[in-house]
Amino acid sequence: MTAPFNPMSLAGRRVLVTGASSGIGRAVAQLVAQLDGTVVAAGRDAGRLAATVESLAGAGHEAVAFDLGEIDAIPPFVQKLSAEGGALAGIAHCAGIQIGKPVRVTDQAFMDQMFRINVESGIALARGLRQRGVAVPGASLVLLSSVSALVGQASNVVYCASKGAVLAATKALAVELMRDKIRVNAVLPALVETEMAERFRATMTEAQWQGYAAQYPMGIGRPEDIANAVAFLLSDAARWINGIGLVIDGGVLAG
Amino acid sequence: MQAEAFLREIEATLELPEGSLKPEDTLEDIAEWDSLAVISFIALVDEKLGLAVDGEALANAATVGDLLALVQEKLAA
Numbered sequence: 537m538t539a540p541f542n543p544m545s546l547a548g549r550r551v552l553v554t555g556a557s558s559g560i561g562r563a564v565a566q567l568v569a570q571l572d573g574t575v576v577a578a579g580r581d582a583g584r585l586a587a588t589v590e591s592l593a594g595a596g597h598e599a600v601a602f603d604l605g606e607i608d609a610i611p612p613f614v615q616k617l618s619a620e621g622g623a624l625a626g627i628a629h630c631a632g633i634q635i636g637k638p639v640r641v642t643d644q645a646f647m648d649q650m651f652r653i654n655v656e657s658g659i660a661l662a663r664g665l666r667q668r669g670v671a672v673p674g675a676s677l678v679l680l681s682s683v684s685a686l687v688g689q690a691s692n693v694v695y696c697a698s699k700g701a702v703l704a705a706t707k708a709l710a711v712e713l714m715r716d717k718i719r720v721n722a723v724l725p726a727l728v729e730t731e732m733a734e735r736f737r738a739t740m741t742e743a744q745w746q747g748y749a750a751q752y753p754m755g756i757g758r759p760e761d762i763a764n765a766v767a768f769l770l771s772d773a774a775r776w777i778n779g780i781g782l783v784i785d786g787g788v789l790a791g
Numbered sequence: 792m793q794a795e796a797f798l799r800e801i802e803a804t805l806e807l808p809e810g811s812l813k814p815e816d817t818l819e820d821i822a823e824w825d826s827l828a829v830i831s832f833i834a835l836v837d838e839k840l841g842l843a844v845d846g847e848a849l850a851n852a853a854t855v856g857d858l859l860a861l862v863q864e865k866l867a868a
């Protein structure tokens with residue numbers, strides 16, 4: 537019996553997923569595996585990464601503990617992954633941090649940390665992916681921006697700026713990496729039920745949270761809502777999509 | 792961190808003169824204690840003490856001393 541046609545199939549594709557130990561990254565890893573792709577799950581916490589890999593459908597997946605804060609170590613890390621386990625068909629860069637701080641308490645160390653993890657790591661991954669022999673032709677890089685790139689939020693200036701930078705980098709990388717046959721796109725989620733969001737929620741009273749959640753006409757998003765879009769952009773179904781920022785927000789920005 | 796040192800951190804966060812805050816001060820009477828100050832306080836506690844402030848408990852804090860009580864477990868005696 538032939539398998540049913542699936543335009544989003546990732547069969548035979550090896551995909552690096554960063555931030556795979558929790559939240560959106562874990563959901564992406566799980567979906568890539570369900571679509572018959574092979575996952576290289578990267579993150580800082582070896583124990584939680586192992587739990588992610590254990591949850592994946594199919595075989596051949598691996599966990600690699602790596603600190604994306606070491607920017608200059610990223611391109612050789614990607615090269616090594618490819619040399620040892622085979623060329624990559626894509627990277628879903630889901631690692632990132634969000635810390636809310638009003639500008640009155642924003643300093644250089646805080647800005648450097650946010651930009652290193654949220655912006656520089658993605659650019660370094662692009663550098664890693666375009667090295668000779670690392671990516672298969674038609675490979676796809678998906679970066680995590682945020683609706684915070686489009687809508688200002690009080691006490692979130694550095695995060696907003698970092699996610700705006702991711703969106704700008706996505707377009708510039710898409711143009712530059714066309715010659716390398718690598719597509720680069722970004723997704724822009726609004727608030728999604730993750731551990732990161734749970735920490736945000738815990739700092740609010742129930743009434744404050746209800747007020748916040750009321751801005752979401754279709755409710756708060758789920759990690760799978762973002763993973764579906766990331767998997768689409770990784771797949772050949774998105775072959776002709778390059779340099780876009782796909783808003784995934786349950787209609788928040790529509791109104 | 793000592794409670795005194797943490798008080799100095801709160802003063803810096805609120806852009807208040809050093810030594811101006813006392814535990815008995817009522818938050819309502821401190822003009823600088825606004826919604827952004829609350830978020831700054833949460834970030835301060837997270838960064839300096841590695842503690843996540845509970846939103847309900849913070850909303851119930853009435854005095855500077857109540858703020859210190861929220862993080863008491865992390866303050867040196």
